[in-house]
Amino acid sequence: MTFLTQVLNGLQLGSIYALVALGYTMVYGIILLLNFAHGDIIMVGAYISWIVMSKLGMSPVLAVILSVLGCTALGVLIDKVAYAPLREAPRLSILITAIGVSYFLENGSQLVFGADAKVVPDYTSLSTFQVGGMTFSFTAILTIAVTAISTIVLNLLVQKTKLGKAMRAVSEDMGAARLMGINVNTTISFTFAVGSALAGIGAVLYSMAYHQATPTMGIMLGTKAFVAAVLGGIGSIPGAVIGGLVVGFAEVAVSAIGLSVWQDAVVFLLLIIVLIVKPTGILGRPMTEKV
Amino acid sequence: MPSDKRRRSVLVQMETPNLIPERDLGKKPILEAHDLGIDFGGLTAVDDFNIAMGRTEISGLIGPNGAGKTTIFNLLTNVYRPTRGTILLDGYDTAGKSVIEVNKMGIARTFQNIRLFDKMTVEENVLVGLGNSMSTSLLTDVFRLPKHWRQEAEFHDRALDLLGIFDMQGLASTEAGNLPYGAQRRLEIIRALATNPKVLLLDEPAAGMNPNETDELMENIQKIRDDFQIAILLIEHDMSLVMGVCEVIGVLDYGRIIAKGTPEEIQNDPKVIEAYLGKQEAK
Numbered sequence: 140m141t142f143l144t145q146v147l148n149g150l151q152l153g154s155i156y157a158l159v160a161l162g163y164t165m166v167y168g169i170i171l172l173l174n175f176a177h178g179d180i181i182m183v184g185a186y187i188s189w190i191v192m193s194k195l196g197m198s199p200v201l202a203v204i205l206s207v208l209g210c211t212a213l214g215v216l217i218d219k220v221a222y223a224p225l226r227e228a229p230r231l232s233i234l235i236t237a238i239g240v241s242y243f244l245e246n247g248s249q250l251v252f253g254a255d256a257k258v259v260p261d262y263t264s265l266s267t268f269q270v271g272g273m274t275f276s277f278t279a280i281l282t283i284a285v286t287a288i289s290t291i292v293l294n295l296l297v298q299k300t301k302l303g304k305a306m307r308a309v310s311e312d313m314g315a316a317r318l319m320g321i322n323v324n325t326t327i328s329f330t331f332a333v334g335s336a337l338a339g340i341g342a343v344l345y346s347m348a349y350h351q352a353t354p355t356m357g358i359m360l361g362t363k364a365f366v367a368a369v370l371g372g373i374g375s376i377p378g379a380v381i382g383g384l385v386v387g388f389a390e391v392a393v394s395a396i397g398l399s400v401w402q403d404a405v406v407f408l409l410l411i412i413v414l415i416v417k418p419t420g421i422l423g424r425p426m427t428e429k430v
Numbered sequence: 431m432p433s434d435k436r437r438r439s440v441l442v443q444m445e446t447p448n449l450i451p452e453r454d455l456g457k458k459p460i461l462e463a464h465d466l467g468i469d470f471g472g473l474t475a476v477d478d479f480n481i482a483m484g485r486t487e488i489s490g491l492i493g494p495n496g497a498g499k500t501t502i503f504n505l506l507t508n509v510y511r512p513t514r515g516t517i518l519l520d521g522y523d524t525a526g527k528s529v530i531e532v533n534k535m536g537i538a539r540t541f542q543n544i545r546l547f548d549k550m551t552v553e554e555n556v557l558v559g560l561g562n563s564m565s566t567s568l569l570t571d572v573f574r575l576p577k578h579w580r581q582e583a584e585f586h587d588r589a590l591d592l593l594g595i596f597d598m599q600g601l602a603s604t605e606a607g608n609l610p611y612g613a614q615r616r617l618e619i620i621r622a623l624a625t626n627p628k629v630l631l632l633d634e635p636a637a638g639m640n641p642n643e644t645d646e647l648m649e650n651i652q653k654i655r656d657d658f659q660i661a662i663l664l665i666e667h668d669m670s671l672v673m674g675v676c677e678v679i680g681v682l683d684y685g686r687i688i689a690k691g692t693p694e695e696i697q698n699d700p701k702v703i704e705a706y707l708g709k710q711e712a713k
Contacts, residue, residue, distance in 0.1 A: 301561055308547045309560045315545040318507060319559050320533040320625050 143273070145395045151279040151348065154286035159364030160222065160371065160379035161293065162214075162334030168374040169310045169330045175237040178215055178361015179244035180335055184210040184342025185352035189257045199262040207339035207404035215328050216336025223324070241357075249354040256353045259346040282344045289340060290380055297376060302329055310374070314317020316372060321359060359403070366410045372423025381421055387410070432636075458521065460485045461629045466505060466515035467685075475501045476685040479515070481663075483629065488662045489657055490672040492553045492696075493682035494705060500542055500666040503631050504681070506540055506663075520628060536628035540618040540635060542665070548607030552598065552617055555606050556589040559624025566593065592620050595657075596650065612643050616650075623658065630654070632664040636671045644668055649677045654684045681705060 150175040159181060181219045184206040223238050265277040297303040305326045308316040317323050340411045346352065346359065363386055371382025389409055390402045414422060439638045459482040466479040476498045483489055491499050496529060505511040506517060508529050517524045519535050527535065545553050550662040593599045596616040601609065606617060615635055621665075622630055635651070648671055655662055666672045672679060673693040683705040689696060696702055 301557075304554055304558050305548070305561065307550055307554075311547045311549060312545050314509070316558070317529045318509070318533055318539060319561070319621065320530050321558065321561060323529055383521065403636070 145391055147276065147279045147283075149391035150384070151276075151282045151387070152280045152391060153384035155341050155348070155360075156364045156367045156385075156386050157380045157383025158286055158289060158337045158344070159360060160291075160367040160383045161376065162338045163257055163365050163368040164371070164373055164376060165306075165334045166378040167368070168376075169306060169327060170222070170226075170233075171363070172222065172233055174334075175361070175365075176240040176244060177334070178357035178359075178364065179241050179339060180196075180210050180217075180338045180357070181342040181345065182248060182352065182354065182357035183213055183244060185259060185346045185356065186252060186257070186340045188262075188343060188346050189259045189352045192260045192262075193257070197415075199260075202262065203343050206343050207336055210339030210342060211332050211336040214331045214338065216328050218328060218399040219427040223327075241361075244356050245357070252352075254354060256351045259267060259350050259352055261350070263348055264342070278347045280331050284301055284342060284347070285344060289337060292358075293376065296333065302326065306330055308411065327358035359381055363403075363406055366406055370410060370413050372420030373421070378420055378422035379383070385421075439597055458485075459483055460520055460525075461663070462518040463506070464516050464518075465554060466502075466512050466517065468501065468505060468510055469513045474685055476505065477514075478686055479505075480646060480687070483661045484664060485628075485661055486655055486659050488651065488664070488676050490676035490679040491663065491682060492667070492669075492672055492679060493664045497681055497682040498685040500633060501685075503539055503633055503665065504711070506629075506631060507537055510662075513661065518526065533625055533627075536626070537631065538622035538625045538627035538629075539631035540615070540622050540633055542633040544611075544614045546606040546614055546618060546621070546678075548605065550606060550626065551603050552587070552593065552606055553589050553602040555621050556592055556624050557585055559621040560585055560592075585675065591626070592624055592671050595620060595623070595654065611638050612640075615639065615649075619650075619654070623654065627660060629661045629663065632662060634665055634667065636666055636668040639668075647671065651675050 160179065162177050162180075166172055166177070187206045187209045188202040191197050191205050192199060217240055221236050222233055227238060252299045263277070267274050295303075297306060303313070303318070305321045306320070306329070307325045308321055309323055313323055316326075335405060362381065367382035368379050369382070370385055371378025371380070386406050386409065387406055389405050391400065393405045395401045417423075434618045453463060454711070461481065461483040463479055463481045467477040471618075481489070485605050489575045495501055501510065505512050507606065508524060508527055508531075512525075513680075519532070519537060519652075522535065524532050524535065547558065550558070558625060590599050590602065593602060596613075598613065598620070599615065601613065603705070606614065611616060615638070619632065619635065636647055651662060651664070652675060664672075664676070673696075676693060679691065679693055679696045680687050688701050688705060691699070
């Protein structure tokens with residue numbers, strides 16, 4: 140059943156992109172910032188797992204928890220230190236700052252950990268299991284399940300909770316939200332926390348599949364997730380999930396037909412096509428200029 | 431339903447100049463501004479603005495376009511920081527407070543150009559306003575614990591009660607952006623009321639409404655004042671509304687109050703006629 144295996148591979152890769160794309164889309168939705176440092180947060184998450192398991196020899200469960208918590212804290216810290224002082228500044232300033240933070244994280248980890256790839260050990264000894272004569276990758280199933288659960292929880296969070304309503308209100312009209320008594324700073328911090336927690340989960344799932352941590356691993360992963368977010372319609376949560384899955388399936392499909400050298404190119408080709416045909420993305424709404 | 435949880439503050443004893451003659455303020459004023467002014471660069475947008483509003487008073491602010499009316503709303507809600515002067519809400523100085531804190535202290539407003547959360551439903555817009563009094567925890571909400579359902583039911587009821595002011599319960603699950611224009615204006619008022627204000631600022635509530643809707647709005651403004659026992663300050667160009675509903679009117683021109691008084695006094699004030707029609711027309 141190679142076809143089913145490929146479908147699972149596509150879902151697995153797409154799920155990771157989706158988790159990362161959610162972080163991009165949420166931050167963009169609320170402060171219109173393309174957070175280029177987002178991919179690098181995943182890199183830090185992978186290093187945390189490596190430290191906890193390889194260096195400290197502690198349990199994988201602890202590695203998962205610390206990776207997710209570490210990414211969450213890092214995301215909130217980056218917002219507080221680098222972006223919050225620029226809240227009223229022109230959008231270009233904060234965008235350039237985001238690129239700066241990205242370089243800082245990449246070069247910082249190269250300084251601390253070295254440029255060579257670190258091997259993140261297996262989180263679990265389960266690698267495959269069989270159902271009815273078919274072999275499934277445990278990691279693939281886990282990745283898909285975790286992403287599905289994360290997406291459902293995120294959806295509940297955004298649609299049903301007070302903070303979720305505050306997030307949606309701030310993303311529509313920050314000024315009006317403030318005048319309705321919504322604490323905008325808390326809401327933005329919370330958005331960064333949720334987006335970065337998802338990146339942390341993504342980091343763990345990515346390390347499970349690829350077992351590598353390098354200072355620059357966040358660049359391509361982040362860029363592709365960004366493509367996924369734009370593809371789905373940046374600012375749209377279901378759009379990020381759909382975009383992530385489309386990108387994941389496209390890559391796997393290209394590899395499956397033996398053109399794996401093209402797998403990166405295909406992702407960006409997809410982006411170009413979407414930007415020409417439907418610039419707002421699959422689920423994006425037409426932008427109206429806010430005054 | 432005025433909330434009994436509303437803070438009853440000890441009023442700061444201070445001398446309030448009798449800014450508006452021939453009117454009994456009843457108790458201490460709820461909202462006061464003393465010599466309020468703001469400069470933008472070299473331009474003085476508002477100067478020497480004084481007001482003292484009774485606790486259940488309906489006042490109006492009129493004046494030609496660009497006179498500084500909305501600027502005053504932005505000053506009263508701390509969106510702008512005044513260059514001069516002080517604002518007291520229920521006796522408390524609002525200087526240095528954030529926009530959010532001022533809202534919690536009891537000032538809520540609507541906007542000249544409607545600023546609803548368009549992609550959220552009508553009910554959610556009201557729930558955002560009610561947010562201040564919501565004490566829910568994230569965990570109970572995400573995991574849908576029994577407490578979540580109780581709170582949700584409670585807030586749902588409160589939101590529907592508020593929507594009932596304008597008979598809008600039936601529209602609760604409509605996206606706010608899809609409402610007709612008049613209904614959007616009404617929803618903005620409800621959303622502002624949901625924050626449990628002591629003073630409600632309405633920025634051109636009748637803009638774009640037809641005469642029937644304006645009449646209805648007039649009745650509703652009075653009804654809101656009576657039911658909620660709050661003060662209402664409104665900016666309006668529709669003279670039938672201003673004259674019909676306001677007890678006191680201030681006329682603003684070039685950032686200064688040029689006349690103040692009852693609707694009758696204002697209608698016969700030559701300075702007002704001059705401001706609106708130019709010098710030649712005035713006697």
